[in-house]
Structure formats: C-alpha cells, structure tokens
Amino acid sequence: MRTEALYLDDIVDAADAIxxxxxxxxxxxxxSDELYQSAVLQKLIVIxxxxxxxxxxxxxxxxxxxxxxxxxxxxxxxxEYFGINWEVVWDTAIQGVPILYEQxxxxxxxxxxxxDGQTQAG
Numbered sequence: 011m012r013t014e015a016l017y018l019d020d021i022v023d024a025a026d027a028i029x030x031x032x033x034x035x036x037x038x039x040x041x042s043d044e045l046y047q048s049a050v051l052q053k054l055i056v057i058x059x060x061x062x063x064x065x066x067x068x069x070x071x072x073x074x075x076x077x078x079x080x081x082x083x084x085x086x087x088x089x090e091y092f093g094i095n096w097e098v099v100w101d102t103a104i105q106g107v108p109i110l111y112e113q114x115x116x117x118x119x120x121x122x123x124x125x126d127g128q129t130q131a132g
Contacts, residue, residue: 014068015122018114020060024053025111028103040100047096050103051087057110058084075113076106 031049032040040046061069061080069077083102087094 012063014064015118017060017063018118018122021057021114022111022118024056024060025107025114028053028107029111032103037100037104041096047099051094051099054099054102054107055084055087057107058082058087072113072117075110080110 028050031046031053035046040050058081061077062084064077069075083098
C-alpha cells in the first residue's frame with residue numbers, strides 16, 4: 011500500500027511537469043497543439059488519481075484544497091475524453107496547478123519534513 015506522502019509527491023511531481031511543459035507557451039499555442047494538450051492532460055489525470063487515493067480523513071483535514079474538482083477533472087478526462095474543454099484545461103494548468111503545487115508542498119513540509127514520501131501518513 012502506498013502512503014499518503016507518496017501520493018502527495020505524485021501531485022507535486024505532476025504539477026512540476028506541467029509547469030515545465032508550459033514554460034514559454036502561450037494559450038493559443040496550447041489550444042492548437044495536440045502534443046501539449048495530451049502531455050498536460052496526462053499529468054492532470056495523475057494529479058486527480060493521486061488525490062482520489064488520499065484518505066477521506068486526510069482530504070477532510072485539508073478541506074481548503076478543491077479535492078472534488080481535482081478528482082472530477084480526472085474523471086472527465088478519463089471517461090468523457092471527447093467532451094474536454096481545452097480552455098478549462100489551460101486555465102487549470104496555468105492558474106490552479108501552481109496554487110495546488112504550493113499547497114501540497116506546504117503539507118509535505120509540515121507533515122512529512124524528514125521523508126521523501128516514504129513514511130506512513132497519519
């Protein structure tokens with residue numbers, strides 16, 4: 011069984027990848043490039059999947075994070091792929107993901123300061 015710290019590491023790693031993918035990329039380029047779209051969406055799926063694996067107790071302790079929206083985007087991406095709104099994906103990647111990165115990094119620093127995601131959460 012994976013620890014909550016590992017799932018948090020997954021979120022931070024995926025958020026960091028999205029930032030790298032979109033560095034120096036304008037919205038119009040993203041909206042017209044299937045490669046960028048696919049790469050970012052895959053990392054958003056990773057974030058949503060990791061979030062869904064966190065315990066309800068953990069998510070409840072950190073209710074300031076929009077867990078239902080994060081998990082919901084993953085579900086749309088996986089189950090309703092052809093209904094994806096790429097403007098929403100862009101906005102999420104540019105605005106929401108950096109905030110989430112900071113929130114999760116702060117949780118890792120506060121709750122798992124001496125680990126690399128290797129200890130049991132809780």
